[in-house]
Amino acid sequence: xxxxxxxxxxxxxxxxxxxxxxxxxxxxxxxxxxxxxxxxxxxxxxxxxxxxxxxxxxxxxxxxxxxxxxxxxxxxxxxxxxxxxxxxxxxxxxxxxxxxxxxxxxxxxxxxxxxxxxxxxxxxxxxxxxxxxxxxxxxxxxxxxxxxxxxxxxxxxxxxxxxxxxxxxxxxxxxxxxxxxxxxxxxxxxxxxxxxxxxxxxxxxxxxxxxxxxxxxxxxxxxxxxxxxxxxxxxxxxxxxxxxxxxxxxxxxxxxxxxxxxxxxxxxxxxxxxxxxxxxxxxxxxxxxxxxxxxxxxxxxxxxxxxxxxxxxxxxxxxxxxxxxxxxxxxxxxxxxxxxxxxxxxxxxxxxxxxxxxxxxxxxxxxxxxxxxxxxxxxxxxxxxxxxxxxxxxxxxxxxxxxxxxxxxxxxxxxxxxxxxxxxxxxxxxxxxxxxxxxxxxxxxxxxxxxxxxxxxxxxxxxxxxxxxxxxxxxxxxxxx
Amino acid sequence: xxxxxxxxxxxxxxxxxxxxxxxxxxxxxxxxxxxxxxxxxxxxxxxxxxxxxxxxxxxxxxxxxxxxxxxxxxxxxxxxxxxxxxxxxxxxxxxxxxxxxxxxxxxxxxxxxxxxxxxxxxxxxxxxxxxxxxxxxxxxxxxxxxxxxxxxxxxxxxxxxxxxxxxxxxxxxxxxxxxxxxxxxxxxxxxxxxxxxxxxxxxxxxxxxxxxxxxxxxxxxxxxxxxxxxxxxxxxxxxxxxxxxxxxxxxxxxxxxxxxxxxxxxxxxxxxxxxxxxxxxxxxxxxxxxxxxxxxxxxxxxxxxxxxxxxxxxxxxxxxxxxxxxxxxxxxxxxxxxxxxxxxxxxxxxxxxxxxxxxxxxxxxxxxxxxxxxxxxxxxxxxxxxxxxxxxxxxxxxxxxxxxxxxxxxxxxxx
Numbered sequence: 001x002x003x004x005x006x007x008x009x010x011x012x013x014x015x016x017x018x019x020x021x022x023x024x025x026x027x028x029x030x031x032x033x034x035x036x037x038x039x040x041x042x043x044x045x046x047x048x049x050x051x052x053x054x055x056x057x058x059x060x061x062x063x064x065x066x067x068x069x070x071x072x073x074x075x076x077x078x079x080x081x082x083x084x085x086x087x088x089x090x091x092x093x094x095x096x097x098x099x100x101x102x103x104x105x106x107x108x109x110x111x112x113x114x115x116x117x118x119x120x121x122x123x124x125x126x127x128x129x130x131x132x133x134x135x136x137x138x139x140x141x142x143x144x145x146x147x148x149x150x151x152x153x154x155x156x157x158x159x160x161x162x163x164x165x166x167x168x169x170x171x172x173x174x175x176x177x178x179x180x181x182x183x184x185x186x187x188x189x190x191x192x193x194x195x196x197x198x199x200x201x202x203x204x205x206x207x208x209x210x211x212x213x214x215x216x217x218x219x220x221x222x223x224x225x226x227x228x229x230x231x232x233x234x235x236x237x238x239x240x241x242x243x244x245x246x247x248x249x250x251x252x253x254x255x256x257x258x259x260x261x262x263x264x265x266x267x268x269x270x271x272x273x274x275x276x277x278x279x280x281x282x283x284x285x286x287x288x289x290x291x292x293x294x295x296x297x298x299x300x301x302x303x304x305x306x307x308x309x310x311x312x313x314x315x316x317x318x319x320x321x322x323x324x325x326x327x328x329x330x331x332x333x334x335x336x337x338x339x340x341x342x343x344x345x346x347x348x349x350x351x352x353x354x355x356x357x358x359x360x361x362x363x364x365x366x367x368x369x370x371x372x373x374x375x376x377x378x379x380x381x382x383x384x385x386x387x388x389x390x391x392x393x394x395x396x397x398x399x400x401x402x403x404x405x406x407x408x409x410x411x412x413x414x415x416x417x418x419x420x421x422x423x424x425x426x427x428x429x430x431x432x433x434x435x436x437x438x439x440x441x442x443x444x445x446x447x448x449x450x451x452x453x454x455x456x457x458x459x460x461x462x463x464x465x466x467x468x469x470x471x472x473x474x475x476x477x478x479x480x481x
Numbered sequence: 482x483x484x485x486x487x488x489x490x491x492x493x494x495x496x497x498x499x500x501x502x503x504x505x506x507x508x509x510x511x512x513x514x515x516x517x518x519x520x521x522x523x524x525x526x527x528x529x530x531x532x533x534x535x536x537x538x539x540x541x542x543x544x545x546x547x548x549x550x551x552x553x554x555x556x557x558x559x560x561x562x563x564x565x566x567x568x569x570x571x572x573x574x575x576x577x578x579x580x581x582x583x584x585x586x587x588x589x590x591x592x593x594x595x596x597x598x599x600x601x602x603x604x605x606x607x608x609x610x611x612x613x614x615x616x617x618x619x620x621x622x623x624x625x626x627x628x629x630x631x632x633x634x635x636x637x638x639x640x641x642x643x644x645x646x647x648x649x650x651x652x653x654x655x656x657x658x659x660x661x662x663x664x665x666x667x668x669x670x671x672x673x674x675x676x677x678x679x680x681x682x683x684x685x686x687x688x689x690x691x692x693x694x695x696x697x698x699x700x701x702x703x704x705x706x707x708x709x710x711x712x713x714x715x716x717x718x719x720x721x722x723x724x725x726x727x728x729x730x731x732x733x734x735x736x737x738x739x740x741x742x743x744x745x746x747x748x749x750x751x752x753x754x755x756x757x758x759x760x761x762x763x764x765x766x767x768x769x770x771x772x773x774x775x776x777x778x779x780x781x782x783x784x785x786x787x788x789x790x791x792x793x794x795x796x797x798x799x800x801x802x803x804x805x806x807x808x809x810x811x812x813x814x815x816x817x818x819x820x821x822x823x824x825x826x827x828x829x830x831x832x833x834x835x836x837x838x839x840x841x842x843x844x845x846x847x848x849x850x851x852x853x854x855x856x857x858x859x860x861x862x863x864x865x866x867x868x869x870x871x872x873x874x875x876x877x878x879x880x881x882x883x884x885x886x887x888x889x890x891x892x893x894x895x896x
Contacts, residue, residue: 281609281696285607306604307609387578391578398578398580398583400578439599468701469702472633474635475632476630478657
């Protein structure tokens with residue numbers, strides 16, 4: 001029996017797992033998909049918001065401010081690249097400007113560092129490629145960018161290295177209340193735990209319904225994006241937002257931590273049962289282009305390398321839902337994790353620990369908790385001498401597999417064999433980036449598959465792209481094999 | 482490490498250039514290839530039709546490559562396999578890496594760039610829908626089938642009627658897959674006519690012109706593909722959707738010269754070809770760095786790549802033997818009405834032997850037209866053409882004496 005079962009291995013679930021792994025708790029993370037960080041975590045704006053948006057007296061406001069504050073420490077412990085590049089919310093009208101002032105005042109109450117309203121001259125100096133007509137902006141130097149899936153993967157890896165367990169392909173079908181515990185069942189398996197943490201993203205309401213009459217609904221609010229080649233890098237240097245509206249923070253343009261440019265999202269509420277609808281659509285992509293013109297009219301879409309869609313877990317309660325259920329003791333909802341969920345993740349993890357502490361009494365701290373995640377070697381960033389030293393130790397670092405992103409075989413093999421390692425083509429892509437570049441796996445795809453097949457000792461035909469069923473090769477050719 | 486000539490890329494362009502530079506007197510030559518064998522993409526092109534111009538016979542891709550690989554070893558030219566060039570600079574230093582040598586600097590007197598091209602992807606044309614397994618670039622699929630021995634699907638829709646798409650339509654059919662349709666964005670096919678006949682017509686595979694893929698269905702593996710007719714502005718026309726139940730979408734939506742290394746070296750690029758600007762000798766804007774084959778502009782048949790690359794190899798040999806080009810008189814070429822681009826972009830008239838070859842592509846399909854070459858606005862040469870299409874590269878050879886010495890600009894247009 002486990003002390004805690006966490007349902008959902010997104011950035012929220014894995015952050016909580018890692019925070020809980022500091023204590024003597026038996027933890028299991030249950031993930032319905034074939035990899036961690038496969039839901040909303042892998043498809044969002046990849047921004048660590050400064051924290052001035054959400055009302056100062058809301059949970060969102062508090063969590064975002066605290067999350068941003070400690071993100072630097074978390075990322076340095078976990079060796080996850082994070083850069084505070086700063087954000088701008090631009091105003092194009094007097095009423096926009098009033099909104100900025102409101103955001104500024106809200107931010108001051110939350111003690112967001114360095115907030116400043118700047119004039120058009122300063123804005124255009126910082127971002128010369130914006131569409132004409134800007135009258136000013138709210139500058140927040142503490143906003144940053146991160147690879148959200150890498151953060152979740154790193155959280156999970158570190159949690160596992162500190163004793164947590166991960167079960168992938170564990171889609172929760174049924175939860176039975178027992179005396180002082182819960183029995184959680186998938187099609188093929190079951191686990192028992194004293195506490196459940198419901199971090200199931202867009203499915204949180206469905207999971208909650210298994211133990212109680214859900215007091216909230218999670219609406220999948222879809223957003224679509226364009227991701228541009230690194231050649232477009234430099235188009236903007238900060239996260240640039242339009243003025244926010246009732247559907248969210250608007251369609252933004254931002255650099256990514258890897259040097260690409262991200263354009264999106266729009267906001268579209270889908271039907272309640274469309275929780276897997278991460279498809280892009282012709283009309284909506286066109287809409288994103290129109291909306292992004294409010295930021296810059298110089299976006300080079302001919303350098304587009306991929307488009308994608310993500311689902312925000314939009315709660316009908318507006319604020320984050322982070323509390324023990326009143327109907328089901330020991331069942332803790334961590335739901336409605338729309339933006340700024342990613343930014344708040346480290347703070348939410350701390351907060352959830354205090355909730356468990358309150359229920360369970362004082363928690364027993366581990367003496368041997370290791371907060372550090374072994375550094376992921378980024379071959380390209382090493383010096384000439386370091387590279388040669390590494391190749392002498394392990395010649396696999398001398399073979400480039402992905403030439404767009406300059407990823408070596410050594411890096412891929414390491415990504416496969418870490419805790420919570422990548423077992424699929426997309427899993428490897430999220431961990432070390434082969435296939436994330438301009439050729440989108442055209443060159444490296446077959447080579448990555450070969451390495452996966454070899455390292456996992458499975459035939460090539462069994463190597464998956466993502467979830468079960470996502471087979472890439474359908475068999476041998478007539479003379480093949 | 483020092484070499485007279487380093488050739489980057491051991492495909493058809495690099496092989497021909499290396500061999501030709503040896504024949505013209507260059508001593509130490511190194512070919513660097515990132516794959517496990519020489520020959521480049523030819524090795525996965527197991528169909529025939531190669532060599533009609535160069536060898537006057539029909540060969541398969543691997544057979545065509547073999548002739549050059551054999552000649553390379555007869556000429557004792559050095560090569561490194563499984564080796565990636567990471568960087569080239571204007572001083573002709575090359576940073577390369579493999580598992581045996583590690584990371585090494587190589588100093589060359591001359592460099593030949595022959596990196597070929599890569600395929601445009603789903604992302605580059607922003608095809609909407611889900612992102613399941615089963616969407617392949619046609620060339621990647623070809624590699625799986627012909628080199629690795631694996632099938633990529635059973636019911637197939639192909640977008641793009643470029644040659645790779647057409648060849649793969651036939652190849653998949655021969656392997657027992659059902660190719661449901663080939664859709665093409667343009668109102669004409671981008672492939673060679675012979676390929677449309679031999680790969681589609683012979684197997685009753687329909688070709689739908691002016692159609693785009695507007696949706697991909699299936700969360701894990703492709704389950705369906707929707708194509709839609711597009712208007713003259715490439716906008717989908719509502720109500721024309723056709724959904725195909727299939728497990729595979731192959732994309733043959735164009736090739737892009739692979740010039741990250743060239744750009745890194747600071748070589749001047751041509752936005753029309755996406756390749757380096759070259760002189761008549763295939764020399765780039767950096768003295769002693771030459772380029773040939775698909776890295777300069779995408780060719781439709783390999784024989785032309787060979788010819789162009791021999792030309793570049795000879796020039797590179799001349800360069801290291803210190804026969805410098807005469808830079809005194811530079812003529813610029815310009816693509817006028819109906820012409821997409823011209824290679825070379827610049828001509829040093831004093832370095833042209835006896836005739837100048839201009840390579841170009843037209844922008845659209847023309848019947849009973851004329852290609853007219855003008856020197857400073859005055860027609861010096863013209864040739865009648867029954868049929869012109871963007872899928873078929875045009876070559877015009879002009880005698881040097883027709884051009885004259887004091888011309889500033891050479892233009893070509895369709896009349």
